[in-house]
Amino acid sequence: MLELISQICVDMGVDGHRADITMMKTSITLAAFYGRTEVLEEDVKEAAELVLPHRMRRKPFDNYSDKQDKLDESIEKQREKKKEKEKEKEKNKNEQQKKEHNEQSGKEQALSEEQKSDNPEDSTGEQPDASSETIFATGESYQIKQFSPDFRRENRNGSGRRSKTLTKSTQGRYIKSKIPEEKTTDLAFDATLRAAAPYQLVREKNGNSIVIHESDFRQKVREKKIGNLVLFVVDASGSMGAQQRMVASKGAVLSMLMDAYQKRDKVGLIAFKGTGAELLLPPTSSVEMAQKYLEELPTGGKTPLSHGLMKGYETIHAELRRDPDTCPFMVLISDGRANVSMNGEAPLQESKTIASMFRKECIQSAVIDTESSIIKFGLAQEISNALGARYLALEDLKADSIVEAVRSSAPFEFSVSSNNF
Template sequence: MPQHYPFSAVVGSDDMALALTLSTISPAIGGVLVRGEKGTAKSTMVRALASILPPIDVIAGDRFSSDPREAQPLSPDGPFGPDADVETRAVRLVELPVGATEDRVLGSLHLEKALSEGVTEYEPGLLARAHRGILYVDEVNLLHDHLVDLLLDAAAMGRSTVERDGVSVEHAARFVLVGTMNPEEGELRPQLLDRFGLTVEVAAPRDPAVRVEVVRRRLAYETDPDAFAARFADDEAALTDRIQAAQKLVEQVDLSDWAMLKIAEVCAAFEVDGMRADIVTARAASAHAAWNGRTAVTRDDIRAAARLALPHRRRRNPFDAPGIDEDLLERILGDDEPEPPTPDGTDGDEDEGGEASTGSAGEGSAGDESSTPPAPAEGTSDASTGSTSSTSETSETSETDTSTSEDTSTPGGTDEVTVAGAQQPFRPKLFTVGGTGAGESGRRSRAITETGRRVGAAPRTGQGGSIHLTETIRAAAPHQIARGRALGSRGLDFRASDLRLAIKEGHESNLILFCVDASGSMAARRRMEQVKTAILSLLMDAYQRRDKVGLITFRQDGAELALPPTGSIDIAASRLADLPAGGRTPLAEALLKTADVLRLERVRDPRRRPLLVVITDGRATFGDDAIGRAHRVAAHLGATGVASLVIDCETGKFKMGLALQLADHLMAEYVPLGEVSASALTDVVKGAA
């Protein structure tokens, strides 16, 4: 059975196929990030890529795949003489698991031999294995930040350095970095996003005929993999030959002054930051020309390169959806400039559908559809542009009048529903959860993590971790005589049981769960606007610090999980912008919903500590004995020990003090607010640690 589904058999992913191909033709482009919903053949296509790449020559016996054409290969197994044996092997595709340790990525030293015998024996890691190949990170957005930094540093420098307790090993690490991700599960930080040379947005094809072909091929592959692979063997061989020819031709491609100026005009028009976009676009355009057998960059090459190199570099903040204005691109490229001549006499206008042909009819249209960047999420523009800012100028008297007239005229509250927007989000200050946790590495609260400063040591129980040399020596010293070491003899006799790993204190990420009253008593436009702005600002901060944020809203006759715990700020901004307000106040139902969400998240992610923020005036107007039921549920929730904070949004001259009573039952910190402003709310939340 073939190891992977054939690359040329994948339907409807032409842009992705092109991006992967260009990166293998010119690895200096910087790799590919593939963003898309689940079930769009992202992993299938990446894993199939290695099977169509031309084989490479390596020095026989070298664990670091050194190129025999290099005068002085950077390999710990060297030096190699001029007569070193050479062998040919396939290009490796190395997969990096999300849960990999730093030692697994960088490699590690044989600690027992290093300590007892003084022998430096280095065990290569994944970066060494991926040298001159492909390093694939599935769900790269879920990878710990320090590992992502290691990958990108190695990709940028072309080498990896391993240092453990004064011993240093360096080796070459040049590879094509490919990452795939589902944006619904969280975003990459902008600075990391920019380090990928190309990016592709993929989606399932909408054409029923294309979807039928996808299912037909998959079923045929699962029924008889060998016959299916044989069906596409010629296409696979043709792709290999074409890639090999392009790899040889790319160094001969002429990037004329006209082409470089046009690339600069495109990058300037799209207002990208820095110069990396210009460099990547130039490299991708040259690779695209070589892919099509040309030795001069044309307008079509620049167009194809810009569509892959620029979309993710146009994001100004996490609320901006990646994408590129195709009409603007066409206007910049124009058609009045003469095309540079090509030596083979072609006019440089090859069908782009052939660039990433994957061996099936109809794939061009599907690829065009799947590569079209999505429009910004509905409601995001309001949140990021502050289009409702004029509303915030409403006088305090007007807001107070509105708040006292709602939900008090009748016991059941008003049924009028309003939707308030949010102002421009701001940069909030850091807030943390008290104590020391043991959650996933992040940038929020104190915790015992894999990175940080040493605060202690513990016996080694697994393969990973950083050695604590002092404590290891201290553990071995009392046993030297029993192990046969004479007094005055040099060196120590170490055993595996002596090894101690460093306990490090760093920072963790947290779950910030908002429970927001959206009933009639909260429907005053300015009040809800300020609440939304504060949540949106905290959400942006949580994105940068790798937190999860969830949102529960309650109104009318129930509570809704408007935003399941997530790190995706695009989805969160959209959900928040459309949040309505009005109706009765089902406070007890909201707290029951909150307890369910926290219980489920404890099972899903037991190491992540939550902070519950309840934003309400404390009223309860739905059902019999509404306030009594709410207080009983609050007491039950408070008994679970969850860290909580109650923000009292009650306004007006006559206050009932219900939010204070709720805080007492919830065993939460109570913060009274005469007027809820975005900055005041955020400062209170940050001070809840």
């Protein structure tokens, strides 16, 4: 569908991309109107006839009907392109089968080598020692799923693009109305008229069509998007070095840093390993600094999870004292295998106790579980439950494809017919 729409707009000489977007949405709407969950070629053609005429006019009194044949030619051209692609696909299919046959033996050999590397008895020393420190490369970044916290504080200052918050300013989206507590200039006219309507028959109008008293006034309630403080608490212990977990974890944090930059968030970075936790980067708007510290972060030692959580708790409270308008959001990246205690308690139970402090104070958080072995202990899930956090496995952090994103934006689930496109 998208290829056909783009082809039509190119052939018809339409400037910009607004026509493409409008035509796509109109095609989806027409399919829904006709009771279908599948967008057909006829929907795109009908949408083009609605969307294109005023966008194609180059001179006064240009007649769109003269270009109707050109629209049909564009659709026919797209059909021919599709046939050529199918022929090319069939041609490449045989070549692909030959390649797969040759690659199969290579994959089997690589799999056997991987199994040997995961087996401690067969290890040749390539796996990093848990007691030593190793700096791993940063994995490939990707678009992440959106899991923005929903803060709704009134009269909060700041700007950004992540969470919605109520505001008393005249900026922001009008969502509802309320009775004003004091004199207001942001009057909700629709709500004011509705409040005055029942009393029009008994009020003295003196020639006026509508009489509005001060008691009828309604004020607009607005909301806007603002940035958050996103505090990353990263497990840098030796267990993260196994099976290249730290490479994938750094890639995940880098991806979330890119998302934080786009949403205008402040970011902070805490790493815990050995016998304690360290605030590598205090809350700042410099995402580049966070990336620098992340790339240079060494891995090794034991897992003082409770230290990392406590350092995160203290950092958030220090930021709240400095800026009460801050809305903190902690992201814990760990496998949950705590083995170092602060006060002599069982390390896991101590971590759960500290995590419950976040939940009691309604500090929102998310847990990214890096455990990737076949046998999973589910310890990060337990920490997530204690935090009251959203739980995500590392492999589930990636966002869906562009096609899935388009589908999720549609008012209903739809699919593109392979018979027509």
